[in-house]
Amino acid sequence: MDKPYVIGIDVGGTNTVVGIVDKRGQIQKSGGIKTGKHSRVEDYLGELTDLIKDLMKGTATKSQIKGIGAGTPNGNYFTGSIEFAPNLPWKGVIPFARMLEERVGIPVALTNDANAAAIGEMTYGAARGMKDFIVITLGTGVGSGIVVNGQLVYGHDGFAGELGHVIMRRHNGRLCGCGRAGCLEAYTSATGMSRTAREYLDMRPKDKTSLRDIPAEDITSKDVFDAAMAGDEMAKEIFKYTGEMLGEAFADFIAFSSPEAIILFGGLSKAGNLIMNPIRESMEKNLLPIFRNKVRLMFSELKESDAAVLGASALGWEVRD
Amino acid sequence: MDKPYVIGIDVGGTNTVVGIVDKRGQIQKSGGIKTGKHSRVEDYLGELTDLIKDLMKGTATKSQIKGIGAGTPNGNYFTGSIEFAPNLPWKGVIPFARMLEERVGIPVALTNDANAAAIGEMTYGAARGMKDFIVITLGTGVGSGIVVNGQLVYGHDGFAGELGHVIMRRHNGRLCGCGRAGCLEAYTSATGMSRTAREYLDMRPKDKTSLRDIPAEDITSKDVFDAAMAGDEMAKEIFKYTGEMLGEAFADFIAFSSPEAIILFGGLSKAGNLIMNPIRESMEKNLLPIFRNKVRLMFSELKESDAAVLGASALGWEVRD
Numbered sequence: 001m002d003k004p005y006v007i008g009i010d011v012g013g014t015n016t017v018v019g020i021v022d023k024r025g026q027i028q029k030s031g032g033i034k035t036g037k038h039s040r041v042e043d044y045l046g047e048l049t050d051l052i053k054d055l056m057k058g059t060a061t062k063s064q065i066k067g068i069g070a071g072t073p074n075g076n077y078f079t080g081s082i083e084f085a086p087n088l089p090w091k092g093v094i095p096f097a098r099m100l101e102e103r104v105g106i107p108v109a110l111t112n113d114a115n116a117a118a119i120g121e122m123t124y125g126a127a128r129g130m131k132d133f134i135v136i137t138l139g140t141g142v143g144s145g146i147v148v149n150g151q152l153v154y155g156h157d158g159f160a161g162e163l164g165h166v167i168m169r170r171h172n173g174r175l176c177g178c179g180r181a182g183c184l185e186a187y188t189s190a191t192g193m194s195r196t197a198r199e200y201l202d203m204r205p206k207d208k209t210s211l212r213d214i215p216a217e218d219i220t221s222k223d224v225f226d227a228a229m230a231g232d233e234m235a236k237e238i239f240k241y242t243g244e245m246l247g248e249a250f251a252d253f254i255a256f257s258s259p260e261a262i263i264l265f266g267g268l269s270k271a272g273n274l275i276m277n278p279i280r281e282s283m284e285k286n287l288l289p290i291f292r293n294k295v296r297l298m299f300s301e302l303k304e305s306d307a308a309v310l311g312a313s314a315l316g317w318e319v320r321d
Numbered sequence: 322m323d324k325p326y327v328i329g330i331d332v333g334g335t336n337t338v339v340g341i342v343d344k345r346g347q348i349q350k351s352g353g354i355k356t357g358k359h360s361r362v363e364d365y366l367g368e369l370t371d372l373i374k375d376l377m378k379g380t381a382t383k384s385q386i387k388g389i390g391a392g393t394p395n396g397n398y399f400t401g402s403i404e405f406a407p408n409l410p411w412k413g414v415i416p417f418a419r420m421l422e423e424r425v426g427i428p429v430a431l432t433n434d435a436n437a438a439a440i441g442e443m444t445y446g447a448a449r450g451m452k453d454f455i456v457i458t459l460g461t462g463v464g465s466g467i468v469v470n471g472q473l474v475y476g477h478d479g480f481a482g483e484l485g486h487v488i489m490r491r492h493n494g495r496l497c498g499c500g501r502a503g504c505l506e507a508y509t510s511a512t513g514m515s516r517t518a519r520e521y522l523d524m525r526p527k528d529k530t531s532l533r534d535i536p537a538e539d540i541t542s543k544d545v546f547d548a549a550m551a552g553d554e555m556a557k558e559i560f561k562y563t564g565e566m567l568g569e570a571f572a573d574f575i576a577f578s579s580p581e582a583i584i585l586f587g588g589l590s591k592a593g594n595l596i597m598n599p600i601r602e603s604m605e606k607n608l609l610p611i612f613r614n615k616v617r618l619m620f621s622e623l624k625e626s627d628a629a630v631l632g633a634s635a636l637g638w639e640v641r642d
Contacts, residue, residue: 132477146577148469148476155469155579156453157615162576165609170490170569178609248491255483256467256577258476288486288499294478 003066005059007052007106008313010113011035011072011096013087016044018051019306020059021313025124027306029055041090041099049103068108069315071116071308072096078158080110107319113137113308114161115152117265117300118145119318120311126263126301133261134253135300136163136246138268138275141177142185142192148257163253164189168245187245190221190267196238197224209234225271239271240278247282254283254291261296265307269299324387326380328373328427329634331434332356332393332417334408337365339372340627341380342634346445348627350376362411362420370424389429390636392437392629393417399479401431428640434458434629435482436473438586438621439466440639441632447584447622454582455574456621457484457567459589459596462498463506463513469578484574485510489566508566511542511588517559518545530555546592560592561599568603575604575612582617586628590620 005028010017012035019030031051038044056062074085080097082088097108111119118135121127127135131150137143142164146153153160164185165178173182174195186192197211197219210227211219211234227235250262268275280297287295302310326349331338333356340351352372359365377383395406401418403409418429432440439456442448448456452471458464463485467474474481485506486499494503495516507513518532518540531548532540532555548556571583589596601618608616623631 130477132481148474149472151470153469153578156451156581157579159611160453160577160579162579162609162611165576166573167569167607168491180607180609248488252487252573253577255486256481256574257474258478258481258483260477286488286501288483288501290480290483 003064005065006313006316007055007065007068008309008311008316009048009068009070010116010308010312011070011075011082011088012308013073016048017309018048018055019309019313020055020065021310021316025302025310027309029059030309031055036089039089041094041096044090045099045103048100052104062105065106065316067316067319068100068104068106069116069119069312069317069319070096070100070108070110071113071312071315072110073113075110075112075115076158077109077111077115077152077154080108082110109315109319111152111315112143113311114143114265115145115154116311116315117302117307118147118152118311119314120302120307121263121265121300122147122150123314123317124302124310126298127261130260132257132259133263134163134257134259135263135265136250137266138188138190138264139266140190142189146257147259153257163249166249166252168249184245184249188242188249188268193221193224193238193242193268194219196241197235200234200238204234207234211235221268225274228271228274236274239274242268243275243278244282246275247279247284248286250279250283250295250297251286251288251291254295255288258291259295261298263298263300265300265302270304272299324385326386327634327637328376328386328389329630329632329637330369330389330391331437331629331633332391332396332403332409333629334394337369338630339369339376340630340634341376341386342631342637346623346631348630350380351630352376357410360410362415362417365411366420366424369421373425383426386427386637388637388640389421389425389427390437390440390633390638390640391417391421391429391431392434392633392636393431394434396431396433396436397479398430398432398436398473398475401429403431430636430640432473432475432636433464434632435464435586436466436475437632437636438623438628439468439473439632440635441623441628442584442586442621443468443471444635444638445623445631447619448582451581453578454580454584455484455578456584456586457571458587459509459511459585460587461511463510467578468580484570487570487573489570505566505570509563509570509589514542514545514559514563514589515540517562518556521555521559525555528555532556542589546595549592549595557595560595563589564596564599565603567596568600568605569607571600571604571616571618572607572609572612575616576609579612580616582619584619584621586621586623591625593620
């Protein structure tokens with residue numbers, strides 16, 4: 001029997017969003033609950049199950065749904081578990097896929113947010129028809145979903161694709177949330193950009209910039225974006241610095257898997273050419289000659305508000321019946 | 322009909338070696354010709370075809386051979402061509418697989434040496450049963466063959482796996498043969514180790530070392546190995562420096578594909594614990610916590626004299642009939 005729908009679940013630190021999605025990537029119906037409301041995961045899953053059943057009423061029967069895909073922090077595709085997620089209220093290893101499947105009666109697959117984004121781009125977005133590409137998620141952190149030969153790269157333990165944590169500066173690198181220093185994420189995440197802004201303000205006390213109108217500790221990447229768009233030179237340089245670092249990293253990623261495209265996803269990618277131009281220039285400058293002028297740099301083609309749910313839902317097409 | 326044999330061809334800058342190989346990786350018969358003898362590739366292929374037919378006599382009929390696999394410098398799996406190989410006498414793009422297939426009448430597949438090594442390890446060697454691993458070839462250059470989900474990573478253009486050319490030192494890095502600076506290969510190839518030896522000798526004119534008995538320009542990685550085995554402190558430090566750099570690089574590779582193992586192949590891997598111990602220590606120190614104490618570091622299990630032919634032959638099992 002044909003199963004025309006999947007369900008996507010985006011489990012974020014604050015909100016959990018659920019959508020019923022068709023084969024063209026149209027969200028038929030969606031809703032949400034607060035992730036942090038329940039300290040017991042059983043209670044959370046109870047509320048989530050009620051929401052899923054509500055959404056299905058009048059839209060899709062159980063037999064019309066191919067599968068449920070969930071994108072979660074620290075989600076492990078192989079085990080179906082959320083493992084030691086620092087930003088969720090449930091500690092340790094949560095066998096999320098199995099627990100939800102028992103409650104809803106539909107097969108559930110789970111992966112982390114960046115892998116979900118990559119599957120989403122491949123199924124509905126910028127990577128349709130591509131077999132080799134990398135999605136880089138630029139948000140509070142820097143994540144990645146890597147596709148090789150048309151398959152997501154999970155690695156032997158399900159944890160592959162931690163490209164936010166390759167080392168970009170081996171001496172005196174910035175401390176990173178992972179406990180090491182010099183990681184890509186420490187420079188090119190939204191918080192990394194804020195740090196860059198504060199460093200620039202400190203290092204160049206005489207330079208005029210509208211960023212000085214904001215208390216240094218409060219500067220966000222959005223503030224830098226707004227200033228750059230208004231023509232602020234220092235803000236533009238901060239984007240250039242961030243893009244150059246990303247371009248250096250991308251050149252190394254390309255030496256690894258020679259992708260057809262690298263796709264930017266998430267908050268920072270909204271900065272458009274402010275971030276894309278310096279990335280492209282730096283990437284081409286740093287590439288091995290055989291890779292030059294071959295790799296496409298693109299933005300996600302998933303509508304931002306829907307992207308996380310769409311990405312997760314795409315995993316639903318892949319679950320075994 | 323069962324086809325119990327494959328033919329492996331290792332095309333090196335100096336010699337071309339051919340072997341008929343069975344399913345257990347036993348070389349039934351082998352022989353070789355000089356690669357550089359013929360300036361026209363047609364003449365070279367004529368001699369190679371004669372050799373293959375000679376070897377087959379009394380050993381295997383054409384119908385018993387599943388395929389021919391060739392490992393060549395700059396071999397592109399997708400096109401079956403040798404593309405702009407600097408160390409071969411034939412310039413430009415050589416459609417090697419098609420030309421040989423026409424002459425021998427057996428399907429030919431081709432890839433570069435490092436990918437052949439990876440397929441060889443997976444088929445007959447240290448990576449049997451593994452689906453995710455990386456082979457690093459440490460020789461005159463540094464190459465790599467990457468396997469993900471049981472498949473070689475070729476990338477969208479056939480050129481993936483250039484891990485000798487990730488950038489390890491972004492400022493004042495050593496010039497590399499690729500035209501850029503700071504590449505892993507510039508430090509950890511056999512020639513890279515010789516450069517390290519000369520740098521150490523220059524920087525520490527007062528340190529006693531038996532390496533001073535050799536004219537600086539003539540020092541090879543073998544000399545450093547011999548000195549280290551004889552207890553020379555500077556030689557041991559050179560191995561430590563080289564291993565540390567490899568360990569740093571491996572930690573980044575693991576963040577990409579989370580392999581079960583990294584396998585060392587080629588000349589430098591003969592140095593055993595002299596190179597393995599500093600790699601292991603540096604790799605573990607540089608890994609993201611989730612990857613620590615999980616990834617096996619191994620040496621190739623292919624007999625060195627046969628490894629290149631075995632690796633190439635393993636590709637023969639994969640050719641389409």
